Amino acid sequence: MDLFESPSELIKIPMSDGDLYSLQSLKFDCSNEDLLSRLILETPWREEKITVWGKTFIQPRLIAWYGDKGKNYTYSGNKFEPLAWTPLLLSIKKKIEEVCKKNFNSVLLNYYRSGLDSLGFHSDDEPELGENPSIASLSLGETRTFIFKHKKNKSIAPMKIYLTDESLIVMDGDIQKNWIHGIPKEPLKLGARVNLTFRYIL
Numbered sequence: 001m002d003l004f005e006s007p008s009e010l011i012k013i014p015m016s017d018g019d020l021y022s023l024q025s026l027k028f029d030c031s032n033e034d035l036l037s038r039l040i041l042e043t044p045w046r047e048e049k050i051t052v053w054g055k056t057f058i059q060p061r062l063i064a065w066y067g068d069k070g071k072n073y074t075y076s077g078n079k080f081e082p083l084a085w086t087p088l089l090l091s092i093k094k095k096i097e098e099v100c101k102k103n104f105n106s107v108l109l110n111y112y113r114s115g116l117d118s119l120g121f122h123s124d125d126e127p128e129l130g131e132n133p134s135i136a137s138l139s140l141g142e143t144r145t146f147i148f149k150h151k152k153n154k155s156i157a158p159m160k161i162y163l164t165d166e167s168l169i170v171m172d173g174d175i176q177k178n179w180i181h182g183i184p185k186e187p188l189k190l191g192a193r194v195n196l197t198f199r200y201i202l
């Protein structure tokens with residue numbers, strides 16, 4: 001084995017009450033830069049609304065939902081019928097399934113146009129994901145900060161993870177039951193980021 005080769009397997013990140021894994025760098029057949037620009041250009045991005053305490057806001061990022069036919073999904077009160085898989089997304093899915101040794105049947109794409117885009121704290125605990133879902137999340141482009149906060153135990157400090165270009169994280173086990181996660185705004189960051197979260201819908 002080449003000692004300087006980056007690991008090709010997921011590494012467990014120590015965390016209480018949940019399972020979190022990461023892989024620093026996942027390479028595809030085309031460069032990750034090409035992948036990022038193709039995803040930005042070729043995806044039919046949607047702006048979604050979210051209603052909080054009776055007030056409706058436009059979510060500060062764009063999204064797109066792909067998956068197997070019939071695998072509908074409710075997210076932030078919005079119901080999604082998935083778009084049909086593209087060859088590009090299927091090839092990314094295949095690679096991620098090999099690394100994770102798991103199958104996925106849907107993917108949510110998030111497009112953060114700049115550091116002004118963000119994602120509010122939430123857990124991915126919708127019933128259609130089942131008891132302890134495995135969610136594999138690929139990052140392309142600008143590094144953004146992923147913050148986990150424990151839901152009940154305030155003595156457990158929040159955890160910060162830097163989601164760098166071409167990194168993969170996998171959330172598993174009880175993580176959605178015990179933690180919320182989000183991506184805060186970082187107004188000084190100008191670069192775009194696309195995130196793909198692969199999920200298995202029952």
Ligand SMILES: O=C(O)CCC(=O)C(=O)O
Binds near residue numbers: 108110124146
């Ligand atoms: O953009 C990210 O890395 C997080 C995405 C996420 O948590 C979600 O889509 O549920």
Ligand SMILES: [Fe+2]
Binds near residue numbers: 123124181
């Ligand atoms: Fe999430």
